[in-house]
Amino acid sequence: MFTDWAEALEAESLPLDPTSAQQLAAAARVTARSSHDKHDMTLLLDVLGLPTDPDTLTALLPLIPETGDAPTMTTAPATEAIDVPVTPLTFSNPVQGLLDWATAHPAAAVRNRANRITADLAELTERCDTEAAQREAEEKVARAKAELERAQEELRTVKAGTRTTAAAPTAARTGSGRSREELAAIRSWARENGHQVADQGMVPKRIQEAYDTAHQAPARKAD
Numbered sequence: 485m486f487t488d489w490a491e492a493l494e495a496e497s498l499p500l501d502p503t504s505a506q507q508l509a510a511a512a513r514v515t516a517r518s519s520h521d522k523h524d525m526t527l528l529l530d531v532l533g534l535p536t537d538p539d540t541l542t543a544l545l546p547l548i549p550e551t552g553d554a555p556t557m558t559t560a561p562a563t564e565a566i567d568v569p570v571t572p573l574t575f576s577n578p579v580q581g582l583l584d585w586a587t588a589h590p591a592a593a594v595r596n597r598a599n600r601i602t603a604d605l606a607e608l609t610e611r612c613d614t615e616a617a618q619r620e621a622e623e624k625v626a627r628a629k630a631e632l633e634r635a636q637e638e639l640r641t642v643k644a645g646t647r648t649t650a651a652a653p654t655a656a657r658t659g660s661g662r663s664r665e666e667l668a669a670i671r672s673w674a675r676e677n678g679h680q681v682a683d684q685g686m687v688p689k690r691i692q693e694a695y696d697t698a699h700q701a702p703a704r705k706a707d
Contacts, residue, residue, distance in 0.1 A: 508534060516547035546586050546594050662692075670695045 512534045519525035522541065525548060529536045586598035662670075667687055674681045674691050677698075681687055 512540065512544060513547055516544040517549065519548050521548060542582075546582070546589070546597065549593055673698070 511532065512529060515528045515532060515534065516525050519528055522545060525544060526536050526541065529540075534540075583598055583602060586594050586601075589595055589598070670687050670692055671681045671683070673695050674687070677694075679691055679694075681691060
């Protein structure tokens with residue numbers, strides 16, 4: 485309470501300037517360092533009336549201390565920091581920029597988190613490449629199987645065509661059940677023995693029987 489009205493009036497006349505953006509950003513960073521996790525930080529920022537949009541939360545996440553560590557308001561001295569090797573990844577996006585920032589951070593907790601994130605990203609990248617290679621190999625095997633099945637089908641078709649062609653000459657029989665070669669031999673024998681037969685068409689059955697009898701008789705005599 486003011487005991488002097490003059491001082492009270494003077495205090496009331498002081499202008500009240502709104503909080504600047506730098507002050508809000510500083511307050512958000514302090515809040516992040518005092519939080520246990522992302523959910524806790526979001527609640528504190530909301531209670532304090534500070535921004536809680538995704539971009540702000542992403543920028544403040546690296547400032548959250550490790551679980552179980554006491555919230556720190558100041559940066560640890562560089563002499564007490566523990567260097568943790570971080571394997572650099574080739575990213576040309578804001579993620580790589582954030583990792584670069586975390587890798588060079590003086591706080592060991594931030595560098596440790598960057599190391600874990602980098603290791604997880606490397607593992608995910610390796611698994612993605614492995615699964616992609618596996619899918620490619622499976623597609624090659626499927627194509628090879630399809631080619632083999634087509635080749636086998638072509639081979640079966642060729643074999644079936646060969647059997648049909650080979651069986652065709654033996655199946656070329658006339659209506660009398662004799663081949664063209666046998667009928668030609670019968671006509672030649674009939675002319676030699678005084679029988680008249682046409683050059684084409686059916687050979688009379690009696691001439692065929694006479695031909696068979698004449699050719700069977702020598703066979704019986706030989707027996």
